[in-house]
Amino acid sequence: MNNKILEIHPEVHQAQIANIPVVALESTIITHGMPFPQNLETAKKVENTIRNYKAIPATIAIIDGKIKVGLTSEELNFLAENKNVYKISSKDLPISVTKRFSGGTTVAATMLIAEKAGITIFVTGGIGGVHRGADKSYDISADLSQLQKSFVAVVCAGIKSILDIGSTLEVLETFSVPVLGFQTNIFPGFYTQDSGFEVEYQVDSARSAAEIINAKKTLDIPGGILIANPIPKEYSMNKAIIDDAINQSLIDAQQKGIKGKNITPYLLSQINEITGKDSLESNIQLILNNAKVGAQIAVELCQLPK
Numbered sequence: 610m611n612n613k614i615l616e617i618h619p620e621v622h623q624a625q626i627a628n629i630p631v632v633a634l635e636s637t638i639i640t641h642g643m644p645f646p647q648n649l650e651t652a653k654k655v656e657n658t659i660r661n662y663k664a665i666p667a668t669i670a671i672i673d674g675k676i677k678v679g680l681t682s683e684e685l686n687f688l689a690e691n692k693n694v695y696k697i698s699s700k701d702l703p704i705s706v707t708k709r710f711s712g713g714t715t716v717a718a719t720m721l722i723a724e725k726a727g728i729t730i731f732v733t734g735g736i737g738g739v740h741r742g743a744d745k746s747y748d749i750s751a752d753l754s755q756l757q758k759s760f761v762a763v764v765c766a767g768i769k770s771i772l773d774i775g776s777t778l779e780v781l782e783t784f785s786v787p788v789l790g791f792q793t794n795i796f797p798g799f800y801t802q803d804s805g806f807e808v809e810y811q812v813d814s815a816r817s818a819a820e821i822i823n824a825k826k827t828l829d830i831p832g833g834i835l836i837a838n839p840i841p842k843e844y845s846m847n848k849a850i851i852d853d854a855i856n857q858s859l860i861d862a863q864q865k866g867i868k869g870k871n872i873t874p875y876l877l878s879q880i881n882e883i884t885g886k887d888s889l890e891s892n893i894q895l896i897l898n899n900a901k902v903g904a905q906i907a908v909e910l911c912q913l914p915k
Contacts, residue, residue, distance in 0.1 A: 615678065617679060618678060629664070630663070632659050632732055632900070633719060633723035633731040633732070634668040634719075634731070636668055636669060636670035637696055637697075637713035639689050642734070642877060643889065644881075646689070652685055656668065658897050658900040668680045669726075670688055671705050673709050674708065674711075687711070688711075695711065695713075696715065697715065715737070716752040717737075718755075720752075720756065721759055723761050729762055729826075729907075730761075730762050730906055731761050731763050731764070732900050734895060734896045736767075736769070737750025739772060739773045740772055748869075753784060756784065756833040757786060757832050757833075759832070759833055764899045766840050766896075767797040768799065770855060785832060786833060786834065786835055788809065789810050789811070792838075792839075793811060794811045795807060796808050800891050815902065815909045818909070819906050819913055840894065841894060841898050845891070850884065851888065854879075858879035861879060862875055862876060
């Protein structure tokens with residue numbers, strides 16, 4: 610990608626040259642996933658967690674049409690406080706660059722950019738997937754098709770529980786995306802440790818995960834890997850409570866005609882209100898936990914022979 614469009618932060622660039630592990634982070638969590646100031650506080654905590662585990666964070670976003678890989682404190686503040694920034698998926702990148710938009714990159718856009726920037730490990734909260742009722746709406750997140758294309762290992766707490774988890778896992782299988790359970794054989798449910806589905810493969814350490822990523826690279830198999838890391842038990846929510854909040858929010862969104870890229874941030878906001886902000890705290894803690902695991906895997910991957 611043209612370096613006039615793609616701007617890699619000097620710290621990230623130097624780390625890559627020195628074989629220091631780098632972890633990519635998406636930015637729609639900042640722009641559309643959480644209210645201010647929790648969004649900014651969480652973004653800084655996530656970056657600090659990655660540094661504490663001996664890796665370099667690279668938060669990815671679009672600022673004035675420039676694709677940024679690694680943000681300054683001023684750029685983080687701008688994204689967190691500005692309510693008029695865009696939610697930018699992979700399909701939006703050429704428009705965003707041409708029209709000089711600023712905004713947060715979704716999981717799909719971040720995967721695409723991370724691969725082009727040479728970053729293999731990417732940490733997020735939860736990925737998008739097949740929306741409930743997709744048999745009529747055909748609403749399926751671009752995250753899945755991008756996972757089929759980009760060689761990036763995505764560490765997450767599962768699929769956002771507002772979605773159809775079973776159908777999403779079926780699509781991932783169709784797309785030949787390996788799904789690994791980190792120290793679990795149960796696929797996590799984002800806010801909860803158990804989605805009701807199992808994973809085919811369990812990895813018990815960051816080293817094991819790194820070896821699988823390395824083997825996929827060696828075999829030159831395209832596409833990504835999904836590493837499902839459960840929310841810590843002490844922050845896992847009661848499944849009945851969160852399911853009820855999701856159902857209420859879905860009904861409300863349907864009545865208001867909210868669709869497309871606006872549906873996920875709207876539902877997350879509604880669930881936060883219904884649960885008395887308990888879901889926001891769970892969301893924050895699962896992201897921090899993913900940052901820890903992602904950094905550990907990135908460190909192990911750097912130590913393996915290329």
